[in-house]
Amino acid sequence: MTNDPSLEGRGIPVVEETIAADRAVPAAAQPSVVLDGVTAAYGRRTALADVTLSIPSGSLLAVIGPNGAGKSTLLKLIAGLMRPSSGRITVLGGPPGTAASSIAYLPQAEAVDWEFPVTVREVVTMGRYARLGFWHEPGREDRDRVAAALATVGMADSGERQIGALSGGQRRRVFLARAIAADPELYLLDEPVTGVDARTQEDLMDVLEAEARSGKTVIATTHDLICAAQRFHQAALVNGRLVAHGSADLVLDRRLLSETYGGHVLVLPGDGEGLIIDDAHHHDEAPKGERHYHDGTR
């Protein structure tokens, strides 16, 4: 230990640098996604208003907010599935949709017909289709990548099963494998860990963390605040607008969360930290795109 104030003074930046390298983004990283004053609407109903957000490459970003807050809308805008009514979006250096084969989008589980007659391997192989192009059948490289992706999510032995025969957690694993097989630069994941067991959640987050470390950008919506706080590096809080954006442990604080969720966050007094519980009324059974309010928040 030293009393030299000049050395003490250096201590803080070093800590920050460690955090930056470990949890956040390399300073030189190019922004993967930039939204500038983006507003989006379904018909006359505004879903997101005036969102300005820059997401660097290598981010592992949780998008958090109540149902109907515009989380899925944000992903659809970035994926080019929906056009903003105003504002500018840049994805991987171009307008949304131009780098589509470098984007993997995972729909909400409710959006998928699980009775569809396809096997696990067929679903994961779909991740290769955009790169293959018309007329071309999957070749050896595609089969290898599909097998590797299945192994990555722990589903190597389930390739020939029909997707309807899988559990909820296995289904999410398979869809993540499809995203991995596409070898994307940008993952857009709508509720990847919702409704899955704790083990699956940990496994999937391990995979996503590894992808982010290798420079891929991961943007995922979630209802799970504990998962967001523990496993994601950054968080964006949305409720019709961008409430806050930053490092996950800084953004997930009591004041910002109650601003995001209105009356739907219960803060239990504890050992000075406070325990935050997502209101149980905010389940995932609301129909797609439906606004879902319980009180006078609007």
Added chain:
Amino acid sequence: MDPLGFILDPMAYGFMQRGLIAALLVGIVCAVMGTFVVLKGLAFIGDAVSHAAFPGLVIAYIVGAPLYIGGAIAAVATALAIGIVSRRGRLRFDTAVGVLFAGTFAFGVMLFSTIKGYVADLLGYLLGNVLGIGIGDLVQVAFLGAVVLIIVLAVRKELLFATFDPLGAAASGLPVAGLEYLLLALLGVTIVVSIQAVGIIMVVAMLVTPAATAQLLVVRFGRMMAVAVVLAAVSAVVGLYLSFYLNLASGASIVLVETLLFVIALILGPKTGLLSRAARGAAIAPSG
């Protein structure tokens, strides 16, 4: 009668040869398209498009144009209009289709009522008569059917992805809207090709029933399509022979064989089979 004679004797007639080839072609093309129709839930659209072909046929008859051309234009235009309504419309989709469907058919009936004299040709299109198909018509059926099959097989994997997960497919860069319009246009062509065989009213059965039966039997897309094709071909042959020996309407015979196979699959099938379900229920009941 010896079995060989039973099978070969009808083939001595030219109309049976042409009818069998036409029924097989129509059955196979409908089964392939029908796999997508069933998985995308387009049965009602298929019914609407086939009815909408009627005014096209009548107009072609009145102006002396080839009937196929008139029917094809009307069917494809209606299919694409339905596609646009489904993407842009504010009405409930099935409501919009119902309005379009009844309106176009009524328009055809009105035009039909203005024609003076005997119009058996046109009435034939309502119920179909595959045994009445001429060599020229057969060539057209074969040509258009081949075009539909080649296009569908060329974009088979993209159609599969877009049908299974439209959002994921669109995000990965596949032209999902374009593929949907293509599918609807091909559906229009398929329906017109099939109308002469089974008629406007029963075309939807040719599209839906073999694929629906196949879905009860297998759990893979490729196999579902293959099984649907086999079922359609078997139904075409059996239906046509029944029609020949029992002097029944040919289109109705084919459709009824398809329907019978569906009912058998429903009762005996491995997945949804009522028998296997009852067996499972019986197995579970004592312990529960």
